[in-house]
Amino acid sequence: MLPGLGGMNPAQMKAMMRQFGIKSEDLNATKVTIQTAEGKTIVFDSPSVTVVDMKGQKTYTITGEASEEKAGSGVSEEDIQLVSEQAHVSKEKAKEALEEENGDIAQAIVRLER
Secondary structure (H helix, E strand, O other), X not given: OOOOOOOOOHHHHHHHHXXXXXXXXXXXXXXXXXXXXXXXXXXXXXXXXXXXXXXXXXEEEEEOOEEEEOOOOOOEHHHHHXXXXXXXXXXXXXXXXXXXXXOOHHHHHHHHHO
């Protein structure tokens, strides 16, 4: 229940929102990526995304576990570490292989084991 709304349940809240021309829907998103002006990349895997449309203005709410990717490469530190350990190579070689394979961990390991 939301404070100040007299104990309104979620169904009542949605009905009230519709009366005011506010539509809300959940997106079936599998991944959300945010690029900041500073070059940071924030990734949400398996997020919960809700879209609220109020008079043509859409607002997206993202909930979930966020991770940060290294700027410019599009490859996360976790992926680099994993490939480095599995293929027994340096992090630099692991990063290069991941970039060449567009972030595909399995393909990067195979490439390095040849």
